[in-house]
Amino acid sequence: MSKGTVGISEFKAAAGPVRGSRGPMIDLLVGTHSRRIFGVVVFFLLLEFVTSLELVPAIYLPRASSVVQRIIELLQELKFLQHVGATLYAWAIGLALATVMSVTVGIIIGSSNLAYRMMTPVIEFVRPIPSVALIPLGILLWGQGLSMKVILVAYATLWPILYNTVYGVHDVDPIAVQTARSFGLGRLSILRHITLPSAAPFIFTGIRVSASIGLIVVVGAELLASADIGIGSFILFVSSSGGHMDSVLAGAAVGGLLGVLINSLLGAIERRAFAWRYMGTDAQ
Amino acid sequence: MSLPGTAARANAMTPEWRNRMLTVRGLRHAYSADRLAIAELGFQVNSGEFVAIVGPSGCGKTTLLKLLAGLLKPSAGSIYLQDRIVSAVPEGLAMVFQEYNRSLLPWLRVRANVELPLRYQAINAPERNARVARSLQAVGLAAFERLYPWQLSGGMQQRVAIARALAYQPKILLMDEPFASVDAQTRADLEDVVAKVRMQFGITILLVTHDIDEAVYLADRVIVLSSSPSRIVAQIPVEMPHPRDQxxxxxxxxxxxxxxxxxxxxxxPAEEATL
Known part of the structure; x- marks a missing residue:
């Protein structure tokens, strides 16, 4: 990668008019990075100040710093890490299932004009139903275990991926397709070489959006179902015994941290794999 | 065995057909009952000839090229590539579009873009590599094969599209306003690139353009179309020696x-219409 980058910047320096030099981009990234950290610090200090006023007794609303301390303790406990692992496991299987199904169905709907016109209203209707509302139904149908969590995550994460796949496939550039056709490529080769690569960034965005939704649903399901294991069941357990509000909030915060980590990881992959989308073409 | 996209053969290679690359007869195309794009067209392009089609904008030039490339089905009339009727996308035909930035694939490097159509031909790897190298060389982009299209200027991107068509070794190359999206200097450079590779590779070219200068500068014959629904107004031979100079x-x-x-x-025709 670094080798290629050097070659590119050399060429750009030589050719001049090509847009998007590396330097300012790195500045921008570093800039937003430090600004983000600054924002987090300010927010934490604010929380610490408010909680230290003890407007609410500390037993109900502990100090921000004691929650942070509890997070650090928890992350060193094997039992808690098993909870985190169980949550991530259900989340990953559910998301993987949803991805496979949505991408397959999305390609079919997106490549057929008739299916596209028939299915988009359905998708638009079902998509905004909050998946969390279906958790009680899921518990009723599939109990408290892994399969309930996986099915609920899969259902919740299906829609954004399906939606993005359908639109990504449907909006593939007709000129690119005509070019391929004129060179004698068949339907499957066009799907492989034109449609899928050009829809891939959309599909990936769908996966990234779904990843966060899936995390909310899996923790919520664990909480409502009083599952044996998972971040949600940990939160339920410590809250039911009373006087452990720091643990409750720490558990919730770890869930949030997972979300941030997953999102930035996927975002980084996205920027790297689909760099071509962010580069200006010099057309007209 | 019949080639894909071609069906019935015309009168097997009578002298009249031997030198013919493209034959269009009674071609008509309507998008709908009240949208007639092409009224009636009939013309021929001989083997090795460079023909330019000019006409006022919106006269159905792009429709014509799509019909010739088998991307659209005509409402009436027939198209022959050599002695075979074009019924679907025919073999041995390549196309260069005006929108090079949409026609090239941004996720593939220059080299892979040029190579992609060849991967679906019965060509072995060494021959494929040789063809890619030769065509990139011909358009002056040999040093840029590892870059992505979006790292190149517009003119260079169109050269990649031309190289891709050359590597395919088509019998006939169709070009749809290939230089309309670039600045004047780049345009002149690209015209000369096309003139050069045409001599070098000996291919037949049908160029569609709204630019009269360009048509006369490049072609051996200029076909003038009327405004939509299009008909042929005249065919004018351009008797000037090659190579030509800007x-x-x-x-x-x-x-x-x-x-x-x-x-x-x-x-x-426009003046007649307003009178």
């Missing part, structure tokens, strides 16, 4: 005379 050819009396003749022909 400065001297364009300044020659012959060039100026043909140029103004074509310009008059294009303007005439």
């Amino acid at each position: 400065i001297t050819t364009r300044a020659s009396d012959n060039f100026v005379a043909i140029r103004s003749e074509v310009a008059k022909l294009i303007r005439r």
